[in-house]
Amino acid sequence: MEHAEFNKDLLKFLNASPTPWHAVATMKKRLDAAGFEELDEKDDWSLDQNRSYYVVRNGSSIVAFRTGARDASASGIRMVGAHTDSPCLKVKPNPELRRKGFFQLGVEVYGGVLMNPWFDRDLSLAGRVTFLDGHDKVTDTLVDFRKSVAFIPSLAIHLDKEANSSRKVNAQTDLPPVLMQVPEDDATSFNDLLSQQIVSESGIKVRKILGYELGFYDAQEAGYVGLRDEFIASARLDNLLSCYIGLQALLNTSGDEAALLVCNDHEEVGSVSSEGAQGPFLTAVLDRWCGSGKAKAIARSMMVSADNAHGVHPNYMDKHDENHGPILNKGPVIKVNHNQRYATNSRSAAVYRHISDELGLPHQTFVVRSDMGCGSTIGPLTAANLGVTTLDIGVPQFGMHSIRELIGTEDGFTMFRVLTEFMQREQVF
Template sequence: MEHTEFNKELLSFLNASPTPWHAVETMKATLKAAGFRELDERQEWALDSGQGYFVTRNGTSIVAFRTGSKDVTTSGIRMVGAHTDSPCLKVKPNPDLRQTGYFQLGVEVYGGVLLNPWFDRDLSLAGRVTVLDSEGKVRDTLVDFKKPIAFIPSLAIHLDREANNSKTVNPQTDLPPVVMQVAETDETSFVDLLKEQIAKESGLAVSKVLGYELSLYDTAEAAYVGLRDEFIASARMDNLLSCYIGLQSLLNTSGDEAALLVCNDHEEVGSVSAEGAQGPFLSAVLDRWCGAAKARAVAHSMMISADNAHGIHPNYLDKHDQNHGPILNQGPVIKINHNQRYATNSRSAGVYRHISDELGLPHQSFVVRSDMACGSTIGPLTAGNLGVTTLDIGVPQFGMHSIRELIGSEDGYTLYRVLTEFMQREQVL
């Protein structure tokens, strides 16, 4: 895959994936088109050599893998991990709010959201809805309103003269978005609006809405930014970018070596769930693939946890260690923390640097300032669960956890090239 095509498809993937459910559906379609076979956790598996497979859990996490042509017990598995979720605002179960003729929705903050950028944006709504259909069956369906339907208006500076000096956000009272105006006699509920949208999107006749998991999102599409198109801006770059890179790497390997991609949900809230990295999903897949030889296979394996890194901000240079300030478009960032917030060790970092150097590609290193707390990823959780040698790496970005984030337009492709080589390398450890 060439650089221009890589970024073009990246923009399409980001635009098509407003929620983890939509991201996984997009990945599933891509894998099926490439000849990967879908597995069902409820059924027996019979895996063939040299074949690609994938399995999902909850519709928000996915494991895709190539079995390779060799004995996985002695050749090991080249693994890449990412996560499908991003910080956002989710609609509450009983969200209807009516005030002075405006219909608003109560929302809950998901993950560590930068809240101020959510004001004054054209917002839409997407996610999964569980319904009772006209035949009395419980089923799930995806919805995406696509057009702007909501807006969280700022309070005018005339009414808050200190807004530029001390802007704080109360998630309970400041964030409910305006979605329409209603007369006092109008009894339309949010559930009524959902039924209308489901009928419009899928033609499904819904007798009752039983539950939903819906997120607001910015309708502005992913786009190049910069006088020379040096950057790409989008929502949910953390961490759909890594999902896309991992997927393209898996698809473009030779297929001779055993390789795997796992994209977990719920990383932004701690990963403790059935489909999160601290849950049993990946381990269960490996049990069924490797059987009694799992421990030996894992001992020959390596995991690269791909999750975006903090690029050094030119307006806030003092927020970075002076020797570890990653620059956009100067290569992926090896993330190191000796307190195990990242799982990188000298061996896993060495493997990546060696492959990158062989390809003549740049790489950087990140260590958080010694007087600041360090974030984390699925890397330490996966390493702890499986006992697999792990590297934490990511593309440097600005605006992490904002409604819109920025990366260099070169770095994603650079990481893709290294991960593709990693996934098809005969010997990793």
């Protein structure tokens, strides 16, 4: 895969994946096309060498792996981990609000949303809906309105003179989006609108909406930015970019060595769920794959936790340690925190640096300022659960947790090349 092709396909992936369920569905299609076999956790598994498999949990987390030519207990497994979820505004169970003829929906803030950028943006809506179909069967389906259906208008500065100096956002009262205008006697429910959307998208008859997990998202598609197209702007770069990089690396490996990609949901809210990185999903897959040889396999394995990093902002340079300010388009960022907010150690960092240097590709290092708190990733959670040597790394970006984020056009492809080599390398250590 060439550089331009990589970025063009990345834009397609981002635009097709407005929610974790859509992201996993998109990955499934690509894995199916590459000959991977889907496994069901409810069934017995019979895994063969030199085969490729994947398994999905809750529709929002996925583990895909190649068994390789040798037993994993003897060869170890080259693992890459990322997460499918991004901060957003989720629709509440009883969301309808009618005020002055405007139809609005109540929303719950999911994750550490940077809330101000959500105002005055064209918003669409997508997610999973569970319903009773025409045969009285409980069914799940994905919906994506795909067009601009909502807006959160700012209060005019004439009515809020302190907006530019001390504006605060109240998540309960300030964020309900406006969807349409309705007459005073209108009785349209949100469930009615969902039923119509399901029929429109899939033609399935809906008897009754039973539940949903839906989130608003930026209707503007991903695209290039910059006089020389140096950047890519998009929603959900944190962390669908890493999902895409890991997927492409797995698809482009030789398949000779045991390799695995895990993309977990719920990282943005702590990863404590059945399909989150602090849950049993990956461990369950490895138990069934490796059996009694799992401990030996883990001892020979390495996990690369891929999650975007904070690029040094030219307007806020003092927010970085002066020797550890990653620059966009200057290489992926090895993330170090000795208090174990990141799982990187000297050994795991050395593996990445060595491969990157062999390929003649750049890399950078990030350490948070000593007087600031440090975020975290699925890396420490996975390392603690499995006991596997782990590296935390990511592409540098601006605007993390905003409705629209920014990366350089060079860094994703650079990390893809290194991780592809990592996933097919015979000897990791």
